[in-house]
Amino acid sequence: MLRAIPAFLVALLILGNGEAFSDGVNFWKVDSRNDFMAGRTEGISMLADEALTLGPEVKLLSETGQPFIWSLVPDRQGNVYLGTGHDGLVLKISPAGDTTVVYDALEPEVMALAVSPDGRLYVTGSPEGRVYRLTDAGGGAENFFDPEEKYIWKLLFAPDGDLYVAVGFPGKVYRVKPDGSARVVLESGEQHIISLVLDRNGNLLAGSSGGALLYEIDRQGNVSIIFDSPLKDLRSIFVDGENNIYTAAFEMQSPAEQAQQMMMMQQQQGPAAEKPSDEQKPEGDQQGGDLKRGLIIRPTGARVPTPTISEVYFFDRDRFVTRLWRESGDAIMALGGMDDGRALFVTTKDKPSLFALDRRGELTLISSVENLEVTAFLQQDSRTLLCTVNPGKVFSIGKGYRKSGQFTSDVLKVGIPSDWGTISWVGQTPPGTSISFRTRSGNTDSPDTTWSQWSAPLKGLPGEKIDSPVRQNFQVQVTLETSDSRVSPRIDEFTVSYLRRNRPPMVSPIRFMPQGLFIKKAPSLEEPGADSKYPQEVEALLNSQNKGNTDNPFNGKKDYNRKLRMVGWNANDANGDELRFSVHYRGVDETTWRPLALGIPDNSIIFDTEPIADGTYLLRVTASDSLDNPGSRACTSERISPIFEVDNTPPVIRDLKVERSADTGPVEVTFWVEDATTRIERVELTVDAGEARVVAPVDEISDSGRESFRITLDNLKAGEHTVAIQAWDQFFNVTAARKSLTLK
Numbered sequence: 001m002l003r004a005i006p007a008f009l010v011a012l013l014i015l016g017n018g019e020a021f022s023d024g025v026n027f028w029k030v031d032s033r034n035d036f037m038a039g040r041t042e043g044i045s046m047l048a049d050e051a052l053t054l055g056p057e058v059k060l061l062s063e064t065g066q067p068f069i070w071s072l073v074p075d076r077q078g079n080v081y082l083g084t085g086h087d088g089l090v091l092k093i094s095p096a097g098d099t100t101v102v103y104d105a106l107e108p109e110v111m112a113l114a115v116s117p118d119g120r121l122y123v124t125g126s127p128e129g130r131v132y133r134l135t136d137a138g139g140g141a142e143n144f145f146d147p148e149e150k151y152i153w154k155l156l157f158a159p160d161g162d163l164y165v166a167v168g169f170p171g172k173v174y175r176v177k178p179d180g181s182a183r184v185v186l187e188s189g190e191q192h193i194i195s196l197v198l199d200r201n202g203n204l205l206a207g208s209s210g211g212a213l214l215y216e217i218d219r220q221g222n223v224s225i226i227f228d229s230p231l232k233d234l235r236s237i238f239v240d241g242e243n244n245i246y247t248a249a250f251e252m253q254s255p256a257e258q259a260q261q262m263m264m265m266q267q268q269q270g271p272a273a274e275k276p277s278d279e280q281k282p283e284g285d286q287q288g289g290d291l292k293r294g295l296i297i298r299p300t301g302a303r304v305p306t307p308t309i310s311e312v313y314f315f316d317r318d319r320f321v322t323r324l325w326r327e328s329g330d331a332i333m334a335l336g337g338m339d340d341g342r343a344l345f346v347t348t349k350d351k352p353s354l355f356a357l358d359r360r361g362e363l364t365l366i367s368s369v370e371n372l373e374v375t376a377f378l379q380q381d382s383r384t385l386l387c388t389v390n391p392g393k394v395f396s397i398g399k400g401y402r403k404s405g406q407f408t409s410d411v412l413k414v415g416i417p418s419d420w421g422t423i424s425w426v427g428q429t430p431p432g433t434s435i436s437f438r439t440r441s442g443n444t445d446s447p448d449t450t451w452s453q454w455s456a457p458l459k460g461l462p463g464e465k466i467d468s469p470v471r472q473n474f475q476v477q478v479t480l481e482t483s484d485s486r487v488s489p490r491i492d493e494f495t496v497s498y499l500r501r502n503r504p505p506m507v508s509p510i511r512f513m514p515q516g517l518f519i520k521k522a523p524s525l526e527e528p529g530a531d532s533k534y535p536q537e538v539e540a541l542l543n544s545q546n547k548g549n550t551d552n553p554f555n556g557k558k559d560y561n562r563k564l565r566m567v568g569w570n571a572n573d574a575n576g577d578e579l580r581f582s583v584h585y586r587g588v589d590e591t592t593w594r595p596l597a598l599g600i601p602d603n604s605i606i607f608d609t610e611p612i613a614d615g616t617y618l619l620r621v622t623a624s625d626s627l628d629n630p631g632s633r634a635c636t637s638e639r640i641s642p643i644f645e646v647d648n649t650p651p652v653i654r655d656l657k658v659e660r661s662a663d664t665g666p667v668e669v670t671f672w673v674e675d676a677t678t679r680i681e682r683v684e685l686t687v688d689a690g691e692a693r694v695v696a697p698v699d700e701i702s703d704s705g706r707e708s709f710r711i712t713l714d715n716l717k718a719g720e721h722t723v724a725i726q727a728w729d730q731f732f733n734v735t736a737a738r739k740s741l742t743l744k
Helices: 033-038 255-269 289-293 536-543
Strands: 004-006 026-030 040-042 044-046 052-054 056-063 068-074 080-085 089-093 099-104 113-115 121-125 130-134 141-145 151-157 163-168 172-176 182-187 192-198 204-209 213-217 223-228 233-239 245-251 309-315 321-328 343-347 353-357 363-368 373-379 383-389 393-401 404-408 412-428 433-442 471-482 490-500 517-519 558-560 564-568 580-587 594-600 604-608 615-624 636-640 644-646 652-660 667-674 680-687 706-713 719-729 734-743
Touching: 026 033, 033 044, 040 044, 040 363, 044 404, 052 404, 052 471, 056 089, 056 363, 068 113, 068 373, 068 383, 068 393, 080 113, 080 121, 099 121, 099 130, 113 151, 121 151, 130 151, 141 172, 151 192, 163 204, 172 192, 182 204, 182 213, 192 233, 204 245, 213 233, 223 309, 309 343, 343 373, 343 383, 412 433, 433 490, 471 490, 517 564, 594 604, 652 719, 652 734, 667 680, 667 719, 667 734, 680 706
Parallel strands: none
Antiparallel strands: 004 604, 026 490, 040 404, 044 052, 044 363, 052 490, 056 393, 068 080, 080 089, 089 099, 113 121, 121 130, 130 141, 151 163, 163 172, 163 192, 172 182, 192 204, 204 213, 204 233, 213 223, 233 245, 245 309, 309 321, 343 353, 353 363, 373 383, 383 393, 404 471, 412 471, 412 490, 433 471, 517 558, 564 604, 580 594, 580 615, 615 636, 615 644, 652 667, 667 706, 680 719, 719 734
């Protein structure tokens, strides 16, 4: 009876994707922010507690035909005015949605607008900044304020009717009276002041470009710095109803690069503003003029290189600051506000999305949006407006729920054709609302025309089977609907059950260690105590084992025993099933396989060759996944080894002769060595128990099972001498012979 010795335990591998270790029923759960963000939404919001509801209605209000919209302000009649670039137009959108031109500025960019308490519209043009006051509805305007600075970024009316004007370079804020007289209320030392807002107490808040500072100018004119951001530009400020502040800062390309783009824009789009002479340039800036100090303006058709960082900060009423949000790869150019005090912003880094952020940093996906950059928000009674650049559009976001919306999941990539089971879900459907599911399947990583059509709607009821065909990949589309814009269904999670079709395990080519070499068995893992009784699945989790794959069987410390032979293989199972191996052998001229090891978990064995007759043999390794697949689901596969030799019989030394042909001549030793199974590996000769030396056969190549030898011994002295021969075959079976000779 042959003795089989397991080599070592199967290596433990890290688990993946939350799949079960064996391929019973699997469950795909979609329930996290990452899961929902990985999918595609249309008319769907994702709440801060990671649930989906219907989103607000987002409508295109105006497609202006202008590449840029920099600002928007309302008047008391419900009209909205837009400041645009690069044609320097001021547009008006009426309550009915009609868009008309109300003013054509001399400058290419209308960066800021403001409506006075008496209803008159004020307009800024940049560069060569001036503030114009419209005198009539027909487009007439007068030069209201002309500061020394080149750029005007923001206009804001104080409660008493004075106009705040934020300028750059350098960054200042003017307070201009209705008669046009002005005084500086903030001389920042920064390059630009690019944002202005009044808080609920009437204090002026200003954000700068250069050091991203947040200033506060109180009603008595006292200036203080609330915050010094580590970034460059503090573009947006939003004050909620409780006088808390949100700000957005970002850092993008250098001011010099932006100015270079602005200069190119002016050259491409018409006569540039008159370039100041060297005498007019500020001292110390003679090489590039004030354009070196930068702008937050972009040329037509060109996107600014990806900025590095954007951050959103929250300041409570004590002006204690908390950073709520940080992202690389996108710039937040504007913040808006919601009735509940949350801040709105749009990011386009991963996918264009409108988010709401509360003071705790909890994020709500309000809606997916077009891949556009948002430059301003405007909150009105029944809606919120946002405007964009590249191209210039205005969108309206309603306050009620839209009638329907869809969430399309990311693709579940199973990798093996699978039978789809059922969909279960957790959520709420108030009266007048509903949730339904559609599914499809395919074999490509991304859905295409080869995928199945979307199935008929499913309600996710118990026992309701998914009827998508057996394929490798799968996708779910969830539809939320309501008949009442005041209520929405809600879905917190859904789970799809599926059963992967069982695939046979794969066994790699079988490899042998040289005769006698083997790997010492690794120490066994500590077995669970006798009192520890767990279900099979729990034990698998505790041990973190994926038994569908094996590791290299020849890793470890080597040892030697001439009688032993080690054989190993690698195996894997696409379903992750636990494998068992059976090993059989037979002679190459035989037809019957004889068992060597049955149902072992290891991917190697060490067997004793001594009981096996000399000869040439084959091994067969059979892998089975029957432990995890009952009945007809079980699969097996097998691999036949290369032929291998068993040789436990030493070679034979024949016709050993030690002779001297003449009384004074050399001594000649002749013999031949023969092995019935393998080649002659090495032959050594010693004289009088001296140092052994390896001798070569007559043809000088030891490559067969029969070799002839002739060795000449010189300088032997008179007396008795003994010649000993040792011969080894390929498997290191050794034999010896000796013969003596007396010389006179």
